[in-house]
Amino acid sequence: MNIYDLAFYVLAFITILSAVIVVFNRNLVYSAYSLLFTLLSISGLYVLLLADFIAIVQIVVYVGGILILLLFGIMLTQEQVKVPVKANVVYIALSMLSIGLIAAFLYKYLFTAGNINLPNLSGQQGTFISGKSTIKYIGNELLTNYVLYFELLGMVLLIALIGATTIARKENNR
Amino acid sequence: MEHITLNHFLFVSISLFLLGLIAIIIRKNAIMVLMGVELILNSANINFVAFSRFSGNLINGHVYTLVVIVLAAAEAAIGLAIVLNLYRLNQNINVDEIDQLKN
Amino acid sequence: MDQLLINLSVATLFIPIIGFIIVLLFGKRFKKLFLFEVVLLGINLLLSIYIAIVKLAYYPMQKFVSEFTWIHFISTSKYVPSITFDLGVMLDNVTVIMLFVVNLISFLVHLFSIEYMHGDKRYSRYFAYLGLFTFSMLGIVLTHNLLMIYIFWELVGVSSYLLIGFWFEKWSAANASKKAMLMNRVGDTGLLLGILILFTNYGTFTFDKIFQQIAAGNLPFGSYAWLTAAGILIFMGAVGKSAQFPLHLWLPDAMEGPTPVSALIHAATMVAAGVYLVARVFVMLTADALLFIAVIGAITSFIAATIAFTQNDIKKVLAYSTVSQLGYMIMALGVGAYSYAFFHLVTHAFFKACMFLGSGSVIHAMHHEQDMREMGGLKDKMPITFWTFIIATLAISGVPFTSGFLSKDGILLATLAFGKLTGHWLIPIIAYSVAGMTAFYMFRLIYLVFFGEPRNHHKYEHAHESPIVMTLPLIILSTLSVFWWYSLNPIDPSNGVFLEKVKTPNSIVPDVQRFQFMIQDKAKEVVNNITHSELYMETLHHFHYTALAMSLILAGLGILLATYIYKWRKIDVDALAEKIKPLYLFSLNKWYLDEFVQIVFVNSALKFSKALAWFDLNVVDGIVNGSAFVLRQISALGGLIDKYIVDGAVNLTAEIIGVFGKGFSKIQTGKVQSYVLYAVFSIILLFFIVKFF
Numbered sequence: 001m002n003i004y005d006l007a008f009y010v011l012a013f014i015t016i017l018s019a020v021i022v023v024f025n026r027n028l029v030y031s032a033y034s035l036l037f038t039l040l041s042i043s044g045l046y047v048l049l050l051a052d053f054i055a056i057v058q059i060v061v062y063v064g065g066i067l068i069l070l071l072f073g074i075m076l077t078q079e080q081v082k083v084p085v086k087a088n089v090v091y092i093a094l095s096m097l098s099i100g101l102i103a104a105f106l107y108k109y110l111f112t113a114g115n116i117n118l119p120n121l122s123g124q125q126g127t128f129i130s131g132k133s134t135i136k137y138i139g140n141e142l143l144t145n146y147v148l149y150f151e152l153l154g155m156v157l158l159i160a161l162i163g164a165t166t167i168a169r170k171e172n173n174r
Numbered sequence: 175m176e177h178i179t180l181n182h183f184l185f186v187s188i189s190l191f192l193l194g195l196i197a198i199i200i201r202k203n204a205i206m207v208l209m210g211v212e213l214i215l216n217s218a219n220i221n222f223v224a225f226s227r228f229s230g231n232l233i234n235g236h237v238y239t240l241v242v243i244v245l246a247a248a249e250a251a252i253g254l255a256i257v258l259n260l261y262r263l264n265q266n267i268n269v270d271e272i273d274q275l276k277n
Numbered sequence: 278m279d280q281l282l283i284n285l286s287v288a289t290l291f292i293p294i295i296g297f298i299i300v301l302l303f304g305k306r307f308k309k310l311f312l313f314e315v316v317l318l319g320i321n322l323l324l325s326i327y328i329a330i331v332k333l334a335y336y337p338m339q340k341f342v343s344e345f346t347w348i349h350f351i352s353t354s355k356y357v358p359s360i361t362f363d364l365g366v367m368l369d370n371v372t373v374i375m376l377f378v379v380n381l382i383s384f385l386v387h388l389f390s391i392e393y394m395h396g397d398k399r400y401s402r403y404f405a406y407l408g409l410f411t412f413s414m415l416g417i418v419l420t421h422n423l424l425m426i427y428i429f430w431e432l433v434g435v436s437s438y439l440l441i442g443f444w445f446e447k448w449s450a451a452n453a454s455k456k457a458m459l460m461n462r463v464g465d466t467g468l469l470l471g472i473l474i475l476f477t478n479y480g481t482f483t484f485d486k487i488f489q490q491i492a493a494g495n496l497p498f499g500s501y502a503w504l505t506a507a508g509i510l511i512f513m514g515a516v517g518k519s520a521q522f523p524l525h526l527w528l529p530d531a532m533e534g535p536t537p538v539s540a541l542i543h544a545a546t547m548v549a550a551g552v553y554l555v556a557r558v559f560v561m562l563t564a565d566a567l568l569f570i571a572v573i574g575a576i577t578s579f580i581a582a583t584i585a586f587t588q589n590d591i592k593k594v595l596a597y598s599t600v601s602q603l604g605y606m607i608m609a610l611g612v613g614a615y616s617y618a619f620f621h622l623v624t625h626a627f628f629k630a631c632m633f634l635g636s637g638s639v640i641h642a643m644h645h646e647q648d649m650r651e652m653g654g655l656k657d658k659m660p661i662t663f664w665t666f667i668i669a670t671l672a673i674s675g676v677p678f679t680s681g682f683l684s685k686d687g688i689l690l691a692t693l694a695f696g697k698l699t700g701h702w703l704i705p706i707i708a709y710s711v712a713g714m715t716a717f718y719m720f721r722l723i724y725l726v727f728f729g730e731p732r733n734h735h736k737y738e739h740a741h742e743s744p745i746v747m748t749l750p751l752i753i754l755s756t757l758s759v760f761w762w763y764s765l766n767p768i769d770p771s772n773g774v775f776l777e778k779v780k781t782p783n784s785i786v787p788d789v790q791r792f793q794f795m796i797q798d799k800a801k802e803v804v805n806n807i808t809h810s811e812l813y814m815e816t817l818h819h820f821h822y823t824a825l826a827m828s829l830i831l832a833g834l835g836i837l838l839a840t841y842i843y844k845w846r847k848i849d850v851d852a853l854a855e856k857i858k859p860l861y862l863f864s865l866n867k868w869y870l871d872e873f874v875q876i877v878f879v880n881s882a883l884k885f886s887k888a889l890a891w892f893d894l895n896v897v898d899g900i901v902n903g904s905a906f907v908l909r910q911i912s913a914l915g916g917l918i919d920k921y922i923v924d925g926a927v928n929l930t931a932e933i934i935g936v937f938g939k940g941f942s943k944i945q946t947g948k949v950q951s952y953v954l955y956a957v958f959s960i961i962l963l964f965f966i967v968k969f970f
Contacts, residue, residue, distance in 0.1 A: 001177075008178045012186050019190055022209055023197040035209055038190075042216050045186065048178075049227045054219075054239050061243050066212065066250045073205050073254040077261040091951065095199045098957045099192060105964065106188050116180045122230030137233040138240065146237050153244045160248030168255035198953050207950070273947030 008048055014041040028074050032067065039063050053135040183224035190217035204257045204267040208250060215246045278331070279341040283366055285328050286376065289321045290366075290415045293383075297408035304401025311404040315391065318384040318411065325380040329373040341368040342421055344483070363483060367421030370779055371619060375418045375553060378623055379546050382630050383411045385750035386541040389634050392746045393537055393641055403443060407541070410436035414546050417553065422482040423472045426554065430468065430514065433547050434461045440542060441534040453530035460527040464517015468554075471510030474503060484557060491561055501563060508566035511558050512573075519551025519603045522577040526871055528600055532592040536637030539592060544599050544629035549622050552606045559615055560782050568701070571611025575707040578604030580868060582714040586721075587854075587865040590647050591636045594722050598673065599629055601711060605688055608708065613813075614691030615781035621684035623775075624758065628669040628681055631754035635666040638747050639726060642740040643733075649725040651736065656727040658740045661748045663727050665755035670723055672758040674716035675832045680758050682828075685712065690824040694816040709831055716835025724843035 018038035022031045039062045046055035142150045190213055197210025219239045226235020261267050296317040304310050332341075344365025352359045387407060394403055413436050416429030434457075442454030476482060478497035479490045497503040515521065520528040531543050542548070555562075555570065562570070581600035588594045602625050609618035640647055642659060656663040672681030689712065692705040731737035742748070763775040842850060854861040863869070944955070 005177050008182065012182070015186060016189050016193075019193040019213055022213065023193045023201070028203060028205060031206060031209060035212065038213070039216065042190075042220065045183070045220060046223055049183070049223045050231070051223045051227070051236055051239070054223060054236055054243075057240065057243055058219075061247055062212070062216075066247055069250055069254055070205060070208060070212075073208075073257055077205065077257060077267045079266045091954075092200070094958075095196075095954055098954060098961060099196055099199070101961050102195070102957060103188075103192050105961075106192070110181060110184055110188060113181065116184075116228075118180065118225065118229045120230035121232055134233060134236055138236050141233055141237050142240070149237075149241055153241060156245060156248050160251050164251040164255040166255075167252065168258045195953075195957065199950055199957070269950055270948060272949075275945070276947030277942045277945055 004048065007044070011041045011044040011048065014038075015045065029071075032071055032074060035070070036063060036067055039067065050134070052133050053138055180224055180228045183220060187217045187220045187224065190214070190220070202268050202270060204260060204269050207269060208253050208257070211253070212246060212250065215242055218242060279336070279339070279368075280343070282328055282332060282368055283341055283343045285324050286368060286372075286419055287366060289324045289328075289376065289380065290412065290419055292317050292321050292324075293408040293411040293415070297405045297412065300401055300405040300408065304405060308401070311391070311401055314404040314408055315384075315387045317408070318380070318387050321411070322380045322384045325373075325376040328368070329377045332368060332373045333370060337370060342366070342485070344421060358480065360480070362424055363422060363481070364425050365421045365483070366419050367484075368419075371553075371556065372418055374619075374623060374779070375549075376415065378626050379411065379414050379418060382541055382546060382626060382754075383407065383414075385630070385634070385753060386537045389540070389637065389747050389750045390535070390537040392744055393637055394535060399443070403440075403535070406436060406439050406443070407538075410440065410542060410547075414550065417550050421484055423475065423484070423487075424482040426557075427465075427468065427472060430465065430518065430550070430554075433518075433550060434458060434465070437461075437531070437542055437547055440538040441531045443534055443538065447533065449530075450533040453527070453533040457527040457531050460524045461517045464514050464524050467510045467513025467516070471507045471513070474498075474507040474510065478503075488560055504561065505563045505565045508558065508562040509569055512555055512566065512570055515551030515555050515607065516573065517551070518554075519548045519607065520577075520600050521551070521573050521604065521607055522580065525577060525581065525600050526867075526874060529593050529596045529867070532590070532596050536592065536633060536640060539596070540630045540633035540637065543596065544626070544633050546626065548599060548603055549606075549626060552603065552610065552618065552622050555607065555610050556615060556619055559610065567611050567613065569611075571608050571695070571701075571704055574604045574606070574608030574611055575704050576604070577601070578608065578711045579707050582711045582718070583864050584867050585718045586714070587861060589649055591639065591649050591652075591722065591726065592633075592647055594649075594718060595629070595632055595636060598632075598715065598719065601715060602629070602673070605685070605708070605711070608704065609688040609691060612691050612695035612704065613781070614688060616776050616779045617684060617687035617691055619779050620763070620775055621681075621688055624672065624680040624684045624763070627754050628672040628679075628758040631665055631669040631751055631758060632673070634747070634750055634754070635662050635669065638662045638743040638751065641743060641747070643736045644739065646733070646736055649722065651733040652726045652731070653729045653733075654727070654731040654737065655740060658737070659742045661742060662751060665748075665751040666727070667723065668755040668758055670719045673719055674836060675712055675828050676836075677829070678760050680760055680763055683760055683763055686825060686828050689828050690817060690820055693820045693824050694813060697816055697820070698813065709827060712828055713831035713835045716832045717839045720836050720839035721843050724839060728844055 015038055018034045018041065021034035022038060025031045025034065039058065043055045043058040043063075046052075046058060194210045194213030194217060197213060198207050201207060201210065219242055222235040222239045222242070224235075226232040229235075257267055260272060264271055296314040300310050300314050342365060344363045346361055347364045348362040350360040387404065390403065390407070394400055397403065410433065413429050413432035417426055417433060420426050420429065438454045438458045441457055442451050445451045445454070472482070474497055475487055479487050479495070481487060491504070497507055517524045528543055528548070532539055534542075578601040581597045581604060585594050585597035585601065588597065602621070606618045606621050606625070609615075609621060638659065639652065639655060639662060642655070642662075643652060646652070668679070672679035675682045675685040689705070689708055692708045696702045696705040866872075944951075946952075
């Protein structure tokens with residue numbers, strides 16, 4: 001048992017635990033904060049996967065952006081009057097069933113697959129030398145092989161910006 | 175490092191995916207649904223990175239992950255804008271009440 | 278030459294019908310169009326005179342025939358033979374003489390009617406009908422086959438119907454025309470049956486072809502009985518048309534028509550058609566048929582003569598006299614005196630037409646008074662009418678030097694020979710008694726009408742002689758009633774001009790079925806051109822003077838008795854009538870035969886038709902209405918089925934689909950979360966499908 005495995009197990013445990021709290025907690029804010037921990041530990045997992053840039057981006061964008069946004073959303077949409085929600089039994093049963101089924105076969109495949117040995121494709125797609133950061137390579141790919149996605153992403157962000165402000169705008173004197 | 179195989183990461187990924195699915199299906203609050211969506215996206219990201227790492231340290235997985243993160247951000251923004259509108263409409267954000275397209 | 282004669286005779290056939298059509302269509306507009314019709318008939322007369330003279334003088338022994346195929350039914354099956362209907366014209370001595378007679382009397386009647394029917398509101402149509410009648414009668418005369426005879430037979434019946442019922446506003450006239458038509462139809466049924474028997478067996482309607490086949494020994498259905506039956510059935514047609522015993526009831530009633538019509542149709546021509554028909558088929562009549570014919574003729578003449586004694590209407594006396602004389606002609610044919618029968622037909626046509634037209638003249642002068650008890654003393658007022666009438670009456674009574682004497686005497690002689698040779702004595706007895714009765718009642722008529730004191734002074738004052746248009750026909754006809762035209766010998770006509778041209782034809786019936794006396798010696802036949810046996814000729818000669826004497830005596834007795842009673846008033850007729858009241862009434866009421874027919878046939882037919890009407894109305898209509906009712910119920914039921922079951926099925930389907938639809942529409946909750954759940958489910962499903970299939 002080296003540090004790597006330990007780190008992995010710890011981080012995996014935190015991730016899953018936090019995710020469970022996110023899903024099953026009644027309190028919305030507690031869920032939000034738990035989500036924070038989830039995202040952070042995922043970031044840790046990225047580090048373990050030698051994806052340094054992605055780890056940082058995860059923290060900056062997800063935690064610093066999206067989570068804040070969600071918190072703002074929680075703040076702005078607090079329910080004034082708590083209305084007791086009727087639980088639809090059929091719905092819950094069906095959902096449990098379906099989730100259970102998916103879980104069953106997904107885990108089954110995972111555990112019966114044995115060690116998955118993927119082919120080494122590094123010769124075709126470009127590699128990176130361990131120890132160096134990946135940012136250079138990501139930047140390179142983004143602006144050469146994946147430039148279309150890069151541009152489109154810019155488009156998407158623009159549209160999201162405009163769309164979000166348009167949708168969330170207060171409607172006075174239309 | 176040698177004892178942590180791809181399967182371990184995939185286990186995490188699957189768990190996060192299922193939890194996110196549960197959140198989407200079961201929770202009544204719209205924000206919770208969005209959180210579930212974020213969980214699922216993250217599980218997909220872990221998948222991408224893990225596979226690219228174990229396919230010979232490729233960089234392609236990272237690029238996809240970046241794309242997904244950007245898209246998640248855009249989607250979260252828009253989603254929240256919609257939720258705000260919803261709040262204005264119903265004074266609450268119970269997804270069970272937005273069934274105008276029912277039947 | 279023969280083709281010319283045929284063409285001319287066909288022309289005489291069609292000229293009157295052209296007149297009929299033109300006068301019928303345009304008569305109302307052009308009032309003088311009737312003269313056109315009269316002129317056409319005049320042309321007809323001239324043509325017929327020409328044809329008769331040419332034929333009789335130059336081709337007396339020949340028969341001109343011209344025929345064409347009218348319809349040819351081609352049979353495609355070997356079980357049914359092909360049938361051909363031929364139409365054609367035959368010119369015989371008998372034919373051309375009849376042609377002349379019909380055309381002459383028709384023309385004279387046309388002339389007479391110009392004045393007689395003057396002022397009638399359907400004046401033009403009357404002349405049209407006369408043209409139609411002439412056409413039909415000429416059709417009967419000119420034809421060479423039974424089919425054409427039947428067609429024109431019916432046409433003559435139709436013309437008779439139209440003309441008898443000319444004044445149809447009078448109920449009695451309409452009834453009389455209906456009666457004539459119906460009684461004719463009864464006879465025509467027999468005629469049709471006879472024709473069909475012959476057609477079925479010989480496949481043709483033509484006289485000559487039928488006679489050829491019978492002469493060859495080909496009997497209908499292989500037996501004599503059928504041959505006799507065919508003959509008697511054809512004779513039935515004559516019974517109807519020529520007013521013989523059971524079917525004579527229509528002729529007196531037919532006097533409802535205008536008097537010229539009675540002269541033309543019911544004295545001279547149409548009623549002679551029956552005699553003509555029997556003469557045409559004479560050669561195929563067996564002895565039994567001939568006997569039947571003779572007996573019917575005798576009975577008819579007797580009954581009619583007895584009725585004529587007591588009648589008070591001048592036209593009725595003449596009508597019964599006609600029936601009686603027709604009986605004479607039929608009887609003559611029955612005893613085998615073909616040429617005398619035809620001779621009598623011709624002479625009777627002339628003197629009877631003369632008498633009818635004379636009575637028409639009297640009626641016209643007396644302003645349409647027909648009862649003889651109102652007349653009297655007209656001989657000074659209407660001399661021409663009187664003298665022509667006297668001549669005609671002498672002819673009918675059989676007084677020497679008249680034509681009637683020649684023909685009547687011949688008939689009586691033949692009946693005597695018949696009685697002697699076959700033992701049927703009743704026929705000559707009846708014939709002679711009828712001769713006496715005829716003389717009596719005809720002279721009774723003369724005395725009542727022309728002699729004595731006028732009984733109706735008012736009418737007598739206004740009476741005057743008729744104009745020349747009416748008296749000219751009388752003069753012509755009475756002139757033709759003297760002996761001179763027919764035979765130079767006033768006593769014995771056998772070698773006369775007429776009988777030379779008209780000889781009794783050879784019968785084609787096998788000898789076993791003929792009267793023995795008629796079968797001639799084959800060797801003598803060709804040489805002497807006689808068609809009776811030697812025995813018969815001897816008997817005739819033997820009885821010649823006896824017959825002559827007897828007929829003279831009887832005629833004289835009849836005339837004497839009439840003069841005694843009606844001129845010299847030696848016996849009071851009314852007292853006599855009282856004494857023999859039953860007999861008198863029996864005669865006056867026409868032997869009650871009309872009432873008999875009414876009760877036995879007419880009433881039962883009416884009852885039967887009432888029963889049928891009841892049946893039709895209640896049962897048949899009931900069935901129809903009942904079935905309609907049932908149908909309505911069924912259709913109501915069908916409607917119910919349609920409404921509830923069929924529509925129900927449709928609605929049920931729609932309901933089910935609706936229920937399913939509603940059920941499935943519950944999937945569409947409108948909530949995003951459930952849609953996500955569906956997506957998840959679908960993934961599982963797809964996975965399973967991919968994995969296991």
